[in-house]
Amino acid sequence: MKGLFKTKPKTPTELVISTRELLTYTDKTTEIRERKREEKARRDVTNIMANLQRQRVNSRLIACKYLEDNLDLMDILISGYEDSDIALTYGTISRECIRHQSVAKYVLNSGHMKKFFIYLQNPNFDIASDVQATFKVEWRC
Numbered sequence: 615m616k617g618l619f620k621t622k623p624k625t626p627t628e629l630v631i632s633t634r635e636l637l638t639y640t641d642k643t644t645e646i647r648e649r650k651r652e653e654k655a656r657r658d659v660t661n662i663m664a665n666l667q668r669q670r671v672n673s674r675l676i677a678c679k680y681l682e683d684n685l686d687l688m689d690i691l692i693s694g695y696e697d698s699d700i701a702l703t704y705g706t707i708s709r710e711c712i713r714h715q716s717v718a719k720y721v722l723n724s725g726h727m728k729k730f731f732i733y734l735q736n737p738n739f740d741i742a743s744d745v746q747a748t749f750k751v752e753w754r755c
Contacts, residue, residue, distance in 0.1 A: 656703045667710040678714045685720045687711070692726045695733040695745060705744040712751045 624632070667677045681687065688711060694704025712718050721727070733745040 656700075660703055660706045663707045664710045667713065675714065677711075678716065681711055681714055682716045685717065688717060688721055688724075688726070692721070692729065695729075695736070695741060698738055698741060701736075701738075701741045702744055705741070705748060709748050709751050712748065718751070 667675070669676050688708065691704045691708035691711065694708070695701045712721055730745055730748070734742055736742045736745070
């Protein structure tokens with residue numbers, strides 16, 4: 615009965631195989647954890663940007679003036695649709711910015727409108743849907 619619960623010692627080959635499997639598992643969980651952390655930081659940034667766009671001081675939206683002075687930010691945000699890792703984050707932020715009439719006018723009169731039609735054809739359904747949602751934005755200001 616004494617030897618019934620003893621484990622059989624592993625051979626060197628079995629030790630190498632199990633070590634490799636454990637290292638692979640550790641690597642994958644680290645990558646997954648890092649990816650989840652990045653997604654949370656992106657969500658936080660998107661929420662902060664959306665709240666700043668809605669912030670009023672003396673009945674005027676404070677972000678509107680800043681965006682009017684820095685319309686080149688829209689060039690960066692809209693081109694974000696080209697990178698699938700950041701497309702949805704940049705899309706949400708650009709939608710919040712386009713709600714301001716001056717920014718919407720800039721986007722409508724720029725070459726970005728042609729790009730939107732290209733982005734609509736993206737094979738990634740989420741990105742194509744996000745671009746479509748950008749066309750339905752209501753204005754403020």
